[in-house]
Amino acid sequence: MNSINSSNQKQRRFLDNFAFKSYFVAAKTLLFTIILLNYGATGANAEPKALRPDIQIRNIMNTVLVSPSVRIVKDPRNNTLYYLKRNGDIYQVNLSLSNSTLVYTSSNHNLGETEGMAIGPNGTIYLVGNADLVNDQTKGIIVKGEIKSGTQQRVWSILAKSAAYPKSKTAYDHRFNGIVVSPDGNFIYVNSGSRTDHGEIQSVNGLYPNTREVGLTACILRLPTYGKNLFLANDRAALKTAGYIFAEGIRNTFDMAFAPNGDLFGTENGPDRDMSEELNWLRQGGNYGFPWRIGGTDNPQQFYNYDPAKDLLLDLKFNAVQRGYFRNDPTFPVRPTENLIEPIPNFGPDADKFRDPQDGKVKDASVLGQSLSSFTAHRSPLGLVFDTQGVMSLEFNRDGFMLSFTTGDPTGETLPGPFKDSGQDLLHLNLTKVGNTNYRFNATRIVEGFSNPVDSEIIGNKIYVLEYGGNQGIWEITMPTK
Template structure:
C-alpha cells in the first residue's frame, strides 16, 4: 500500500486509472485485531437492517434495534447467547428506528418517519422502566411534517444523546440534500433545498411530553442547539463533558467530520464540508472539471452537481466552526482539491478536518470509566462504516467506497485540546479491521460490542472486541480545605483505573492525627464501579492534629487507594481577634472573629477577681448588660463546634475593659429646652403632660415625680424599654399647683428636670 501511495502522489494524471483497483484486495473476512492486546470474538448473526446498539445501564444487557422497529436484548446466561425481542412498533409506535439511547432506566428511541414519499417527520419516544420490568411508552416530541427529499441523501432524524445531567436531550436531524442542491421531490417542492428542521441539532427538555417541534424557523428557534450539521448520526460526550458528533460529507471527496458541538455554533453545511468549500455555491461551477467528484457517483450521474446560480450565499458574518483536526496515522487519506493527488496527513505531519472521505465515521464512544490501559484510558473510539474503494473511490461491483482507506474498522481516537482551548485535535489509529459495514458500537467496561448492517438476514454479525485493562487503582484527591472541624461534612472525590466489579463498595478511611492508617476510621461508603465521590462527616471525637490524611479502599477487587498528598488539620479553633466595643456605664459589646466551625459560642465574663458568668452567643458578638458603672471586667470566649456530644475549643486569652461612670445631670431650665435624653411638654402643665425620652440601649427605666424637697410623690413609670425614642403621658390634674421635679433614672443616666403644675 505504501508503494501504491507513492505512485499516486507522483503521477496524479493516472489517479482514476483502473490499474490501481487491481492492486487492492476487497475480499471480506472476519475482523482482525491490529494489536496483540486486543481480542475479537464472534457472538451471533443478527437480522437485516440493524441500526443501533447500546448498553442497558440497569441490567448491563446489550440492546440493539432494527430499523423496522424491533428492539432486542442480548444476554449470556451460563455462557449461552440469548437474543430476545423485547419491544416492537406495536408497543413504542416507531416504524423506522434511527436513534437509541439510555439515561439510567429510561430508553429513548428516535424515529425517522415517512408520510408516504411526500413528507416526513421526526419522532422521539420514551420507555420508562417500571418495578415489574415492563416499560411504559409515551411520546417526548414530534416534529411537524416537512418536505421529503426522497433521495438517498434525505437523512432525517437519527442522532440522540441525553445531557450528562439527564435533564435535556440533544437530537440531530440530517440534511435532505447531498450538498445543498435543490431537492424538489419530483417537482412537488420547487426550489426547496434545506428546511429549518434539517441539518441541525436541537435541544429539548427530557421531561417534555407530546412536544411539537414546529417546521418554521421562528417557532423552532428556541430549540435550535447548533446548525450546519450535514448528518450527525452519532453523538458522545468526552470524559470532560464536551459534546462531540460524527458525520459524513457528500459525494465529493471532502473529508468526513467529527465536531465539537457547542450551543449556538454553525458547522458549515452546505457551504463548507470537511474544511473544503462547496464549489456549487459559486457561479460557473463545472462538475466535469471537479477533481474531487467521482464521475461514477449517484449524484453526478443524476445531475445533482451543476452550475447553480441560485445557490444561497453564505450569510455575511457567519462564523463557521471547523471540524476537529486529525493528525493520523490512520483514517487520514485526502485528495488535494487542486491536483487530485491522494495523500495521508500522518505522512506529511499536517492535519485533516477530520477523516478520510466517505469512510462514514459512526459508533462514537468514550472510556468514561477509565478502565483501559494508559494508551486508551479515557479516550474515544469510532467505527468506519464504508467499504474500501480504489483511488477513485470505486469498487469492482460498481459500488463506491472510500479513497484507498481500508475503513470498516474500529479506530482509537486520542483527543487533546489545542493551545487556545477552542477546538480539539486527534490522533486516529486503527485497532481492529475487517468488519462488514459496522453501523454502531457500545462499551461495557473494556468490551466493545460492534453490530453490522446488512439488507439480508444472517449476513451481518454482532462482535465482541475486548480491550486491554489497566491495573485497578484508586487515587484520592486532596480535600478542598486544609482545616476541617469535628462534625463537618466533606466531599471526598477519587478517580479509578481498571475494572471494579458489580457490587463493589468504595470506603473512605481517615488516618489518625499523625497520618497513620494502622487503625483507620471508616467514614462512609458507596456502591459503585468507577470514579465518583462520597459525602462523609468528620468524627466529632477526632483528636486535634494537623497531619490527618484520607484514602479510599475497595471491596471487589480489594484495592487500597493512594492517600491524599496534602495533610489537613482537624480542630475546633478558638475565636481570634477579640475586642470590646460600645462600652457604657452598665453595658459593653464583646466581639471576635467568626469561626467556620462554630454552631455558636460560649462567653464567660466577670468583675475582675470574682466568679465567672456564662452566656451564649449565636454570632460573632455579644452585648453584656446589667454591668456596674466604673468597674473593671474580664471576659473570654470559646467556640462550640458540635452540639451532641458537645465539642468546644479552648478559650481565647482573657480580655478586659472598664465600664464608664454613671452620668448625673440636674437640669433647671426655665425655657424647657429639650435634652438628648429627656423632655416633656407642655410645661407648665395643667391636666396632662407628655414625656419624651431617648435611650441609647435597652434599659430598665424609672421615672418619678418629686416635690420641692426631692421626696417621691408618684412613680410615673417603672419598666423595661428598648433602645430608641419613647413617649409616656402623665396625668397632673390630681396634684396641687406648684413646682415639682421629674426624675429619670436608667442603667446609664440620671436626669432631673423642673416642671410647673398649674
C-alpha cells in the same frame, strides 16, 4: 462491474435511503437500477482481525433476521445490552449465553421505522423514528419508554413529534436518526439530517419549487427528557424561540457521544464529492458549516464561477455526480456572516487520505506533515464511544473509538468508499483539547475486517460492535487495562 463492487454499492444505496451517507450505485454503463429497500446488506460475513496482539475479539452472536440491526446500546444502571432493528424490534442480549430475547416491538411503542435508540441513566429508553406522509412529506417522532414505579414494566409515550416537511425523494433524505442522552439525564440530543447532498435544490419534480434545506433539517435538536407531545415546527426561528435548536450546519451526524469531561462529539457523513468526513465538538449555538463548508473546505457550488466539468473532486461512481446535482448555481444561498466551526483536525497516521483538488491525486496528509479535517472521504464514520470509566491502559485511557462503515480500497480507488484507505474498521481516537476553541486527534486503526459495522457500545474495557452487513454480528473487542 465486478461482483464485489456491485455488492458494496447495493449496500450503500440501501443505507442511503435509510439515513446514511449518500452513495448510489452505478458504473458508466449502469447494469441495474432496482434496489430492494427491504433487502439487507449482502456479501460474505467478515471475520474481524485485531491489528495488535493485546486486543482480543470474540463473536457474541449473529442478529440476522428480516429487518436489519441498526443500534446497540446499554442500560447504564446494570450494563445490560440491547440492540434495535429497523422495524422497531428491541432485543435484550445475554452476554453469558451469547443469545438475545425479543423484549419490545412496534406494538409497544408504535414506531415502525426506527433509526435511533438511547437509554438514560434512570433506564428510560428513547427511540427515534420517521413516518412517510402524503405529498412526499415525512415527519420525525421520538418516543420514550419509562419504567413504571415499583415494576419493571414500561409505559411508552410520545416525547416529541415534528410537523410534516418535504422529502427530496433522493438518497439524501437523512431524516431524524442519531440520539444521545445527556449524562445528567435531563436532555436528549437528536440529529435531523439534511434533505440534500450539498445544499442543492431538490424540488421533487416541482412539487416544492426552489427548496433546499428546510426549518427542520440539517440541525441537532435538544429536547427535555420530561417532555410530552412536544411539537417541532418546520420553522427554524420558531424552533430557536422554543429553545430546541442545539446546533446548525449539520449534514448528517448519525452518531454522537459524550466524552469523560462532558463534551459532546459527533461524527459527520459527507457528500458525494471527494470531501473529508468530520468529527466535531458539538456546542450550543454552533454552526458547523453545511452546506458552505464541508470537511474543512469550501463547497464550490456557492461560487458564481463554479464549473463542475473542471472539478477534480467529482467521481462518476457517485449518484449526485451522475445526476448533475453539482452544477453552476447562481441562486445558492449566501454564506452566514458568523464564524462557522471547523471539524477537528486528524494528524494521522490513519484515515487521513485526501484527493488534491489541484491535480486530482490521492495523498496522505500525515505523510505530508499536514492534518485532515477529519477523515478520508466516504468512510462513513459511525459508532462513536469513549472510555468514560477510565479503565483502559494508559495508551487508550479515556480516549475515543469510532467505526467506519464503508468498504475501502487500501491500494487504489476502485470502490465507492474511501480511496487508498481501508474501511469497515475500528479506529482509536486520541483527542487533545486545544485551549477552548477545538480539539486535535490522532487516528489509528486497531481492528479491521468487520462487515459494515454500524454502531458500538462500551462496557468497561470491552467495546461491542454491531454489524449491518453479513450475519449482522455482535463482536466483543477486549481492550488492554491498566
